[in-house]
Amino acid sequence: MRKRTVKILKIIAIIVVFLSLIYAIAVGVSAAKLRRVYADLKNDNRPMRPADVIPPEIPDSENAALLYESAALLLKAQPAPEGNLLEYLGGLSDKFIKKSLESDKLAELQRLIDQDVVNQALSIVEQASHRRSCRFDRDYNDGIDILLPNLPNLRELSRILSAKACIEARAGNLDNAWNVVHTQLKLADAMRNEPILVPQLVRNASIKLACRTIQELCVIAPPNEQQYRSIEDLLAGLDDIAPIVRAIDGERLLLGEWAFNLPKNELYKVRMELDQPEDMPGIIQRLIILRATFKPLFLADRAAYMRLMHKSAQLFQLFGDSYSHEQANNELYKLSSDIEKIERNEKRYLLTSMLFPSMIRVKQIHREMIAELRITRVGLALLQHKQSRDAFPDTLEALKLSDIIDPYSAEPLRYKVQGQDFILYSIGPDKKDNGGSPREKKQEKDWDIVWSYTGGR
Secondary structure (H helix, E strand, C coil): CHHEEEHHHHHHHHHHHHHHHHHHHHHHHHHHHHHHHHHHHHCCCCCCCHHHHCCCCCCHHEEEHHHHHHHHHHCCCEEEECCCCCCCCCCCHHHHHCCCCCCCHHHHHHHHHHCHHHHHHHHHHHHHHHCCCCCCCCCCCCCHHCCHHHHHHHHHHHHHHHHHHHHHHHCCCCCHHHHHHHHHHHHHHCCCCCHHHHHHHHHHHHHHHHHHHHHHHHHHCCHHHHHHHHHHHHHHHCCHHHHHHHHHHHHHHHHHHHHHHCHHHHHHHHHHHHHCCCCHHHHHHHHHHHHHHCCCHHHHHHHHHHHHHHHHHHHHHHHHCCCCCCHHHHHHHHHHHHHHHCCCCCCCCHHHHHHHHHHHHHHHHHHHHHHHHHHHHHHHHHHHHCCCCCCCCCHHHHHHHCCCEEECCCEEEEEECCCCCCEEEEECCCCCCCCCCCCCCCCCCCCEEEEECCCCC
């Protein structure tokens, strides 16, 4: 009996030693992967510390964010038929922009937007637009709990400015209208230095809205040469990939590193906040976290996340330089495919699947904004050409612009002259020329991103 017990203990000891050896090898392999990922990040000159991406402190007297927040708070303090005036007026403005506002509500919008308190708030926003710096107050140590309360406020202010510009133009106050557009563009760019992705996506949406506002105003009256130069200078500064690339690095440093450095019990709470199926028992949740924090898997998970974020930064950096270079476009396609493949394969890593944003979707949103921005810039140049020469040019090359490339095709934007009007468009996400057919509601494909100018009629 004793011999049998000794034999069993020896077998157990051998198994323990064997498993320990396998565990040690697994930890070593995963740790080596993680070290290589960090070495690659460093060799690629990517930011390695939170301080490298967090916007520097600026004096209150130079900070536009304080004025933007002041204007929002002023409107939020005012009562409205539903909620506060900022949200209510922003909602009416959004429907007005989308041309879905009924006549009685249009009259209400015009009445509200002419109120002294609204003019006072928009005056504060205009003052903010003259400040050179903008930094919103955030605690960047909060990780996924970081608060972004200003984003809805900025969105509503942008909508109100858009409606204000159009109403002023329709009333014949063209100088006021173009001044409001100038302010709207500066407001859209207020989030340029935000080191995480959500504010950058809001920035993209605000830029697109400003471009649509410009196109609406041009139907009433294009800008004069001085107004055009001012607007063009602002638009040219928005065609930049750097804010998105910085935000990708910021996500890695401020959210990813934060999560991977949490204690196990805190990591469980993060899992509950980010991805908690309602019907999954708590014990199963904890077993999943236990698996995720098993050291070999945890290190491999961390390496997978960091590798994805590195490739994403490379993707967007290349994306910003690829519009007119066929070789760069080929590399961009290859890198995009690599990321899609990695995203599919890395689903087995729990934390990576929770923390990694859909970069393909981010790229789609950014590319659509770039297309809208370039269409607007080229369209404004066409209108300036017509004002000086009494006719639109036959081709875009006559404008002698450097940025006429469609980000979806790496070819010039499509352009058709129709008497005193024009159609200018990008082939859009389906990468198919649909003849300048704009997107209808809920239309999934066979549409282009279009500016159909009809101001000559």
